[in-house]
Amino acid sequence: AQSVTQLGSHVSVSEGALVLLRCNYSSSVPPYLFWYVQYPNQGLQLLLKYTSAATLVKGINGFEAEFKKSETSFHLTKPSAHMSDAAEYFCAVMGETSGSRLTFGEGTQLTVNP
C-alpha cells in the first residue's frame, strides 16, 4: 500500500527566504505524485504533478518539486517566499495498488513572516 510522510506539520519562513517542504513516499512501483495547496476556508488546488516525464517538475506560483527515486522523496521548494504563500500544503501519491485514488500526507502548514 502507498503512504506519504510529510516531515514537519508546521514550517515558518521569512518573506524572501527559501521554502522547503518535505515529502517522502512509500510505493512498490514509481507512482504519480502530487502537491496540493489549501488556502483558508477553500478546497485543494493542484500545485504540480509528477508523471515520470521529468524528475524536476515546475508548478504554479513559482513552486517546483524534484522526484528522487533513490531517496523516495518529492520535496517542494520555492526560492523566495511571499506572504501569499501562507497556506497548508499536502503531498499525495497515486499508485497502482490503490487504483486512481490519492493517498495524502498529513499536511504542512506554512507560515510566512514579514
Next chain:
Amino acid sequence: GAGVSQSPSNKVTEKGKDVELRCDPISGHTALYWYRQSLGQGLEFLIYFQGNSAPDKSGLPSDRFSAERTGGSVSTLTIQRTQQEDSAVYLCASSRTGFGNTIYFGEGSWLTVV
C-alpha cells in the same frame, strides 16, 4: 469552465439527524471521489465512482455513510443519524478516466453536528 461544485457550503445539524451533501463534478469527468477532512485526521478517502463500475466504498467509516451517483454525474453523500464525530469538511473531487489523471477538488461542505 466550471469547477467541481458542492452544496451546501455550510451545514449545521442536530445529532441524530440525517444530512445529504451534493456534488456536481466537472463536465466530462467520469471519476468522482469523496474525501473527509477533519482536525487530527487529515484527508481521508471515503468513496470512489468510476463510470458504470461498482463504486469503491472501502473508505466509508460506518454503515451510516452512503453515497450514490445518478446518471454518471451528480453525486450525493448521505450521513444517517449524525454524530458529533462526523463534524468535518467533506470534499468532492473529479477527474477524467484513467490512472494518473489530475484530480480536481471542490470547495467542500463544512458539516457541524451539534
